[in-house]
Amino acid sequence: MKNQIMSYGDMQESIRNLDRAGNWHSILLLDSCHEGLQDAFVFEESMRFLSLEQQARILRKKSYPDRCKALCNRLLQISGISMATGLPHTQLKYKNGTYGKPQLKDIDGLAFSMSNGERYVAQYIVKGKHCEVGIDLASTADYSGDQDLNNFKEIFSSQEFESLIQCNPTKRAPMFAYIWSLKECYTKYTGLGLNSELCNIDFGKLNLFDSDNTLRRRIGGKEIWFYSHWITPNEVVTVCHESSYDLDQNPHLHHLTLQDVLKQLRKTR
Template sequence: MGEVFAININESINDSQFQYLLSIITENKRDQVKNFLFLKDAQRTLYGDIMIRYLACQKLKINNEQLVFFHNEFGKPYLLNSSEFYFNISHSEDWVICVVSKKEIGVDIEKIKPIDLGIAKRFFSKNEYENLLSMPDNMKVNRFFDLWTLKESYIKYKGTGLSMPLDSFCMSIDDYGIRVISNDKKHLFFKQYSLDKGYKLSVCSEENEFSKNIRYLNLKNVIQSLRLQSTSTL
């Protein structure tokens, strides 16, 4: 089952707690976090990594120090410890989202903001663009972000990054549900969640079974759990 977890980066933690989180990630990731100019960018990257570690430890009953990650040729991360633990991360503004499943999965979250619909003409398929234009004016921006997050969730499920053009496949949204029209032979499933006013969140999965609701993680509780786990292995 695809499960969706969220952390709000505005949750307050002290410097000691922040430094602890930095201490339990890889050196490369730590350097990446420290090189960000703005704190919120650092928080989004750090908390995403911590969410993966916390969830993997909880579900696989192993310690953070045992986790081994690798990346495919396009940069999508995987966990070597288990062939039945797949994950994906997305973040936008105040939210960091992590999805986990026993099969491949992808997620995208975007903050809704005024948008030049010319972007859709450039990046969307012809059918998607025509569908967007057919919407009432007051619904066009919402539909744009519906399509954008669905398309991004599919690309992130595939793990191909920018090597797959956004206009090389088409998302269909109608009374029968959401589906992707592409050369993909697998039957894929999509779900959208209501997270926070002003955001769109879409998930793509090989399984037609999703958690009903988003599980909101408390960062302080996550830190406490990781610390207790580390202490118990001493």
């Protein structure tokens, strides 16, 4: 099944019908390099949707691009959940899971995960089913070059490392990004993050793909379903959840603009 890319209008329609659609999942993407954020007024207006504590955390970022990325991540999180629940973003409450993973408070049957990438920030939302989810964005720019290949032996399983060194040298950067996105996505699913032993998360022999790909792996005693998609030739997004009949299908992919997100937040202010 090919991934369906939706416009903002289509997404609004699909989200309005969530309660009747049963189990539902989508990937929301927001370009954190949006030109509008170079305008100080637009940046300041966007910041006003956040608490003073959140604004201060963003402003502590050293570089302006990192501030934009942190701002877009937070805006996407609250607007995406607002659309999925129909609640004003000001009414959303959060709590931390066992390992500090952010979760919604007092709302059942909705899970989300966030990731920052080279150009995009992304959110994975699952509604209608209580489950843990994970998402990761990885870039070919994360690959530092063949001179550091041996360093990956401590991170990758033997078959993963074999997949990397045996592929065409021109494909090593995307292969690395793909493997890395799988591993990081799973650590977001568990909530362990960098506390995970990445070498123990074994995906076995892997092959590159042109557009999108799904796979199942048994990890930690559970069957986990993964979906990966190249959103640009250089950046891949991967999501995962525990395998289930009604969710093991390609999620909808929504490309949002900063204007889309701000429009949604103004509506529910």
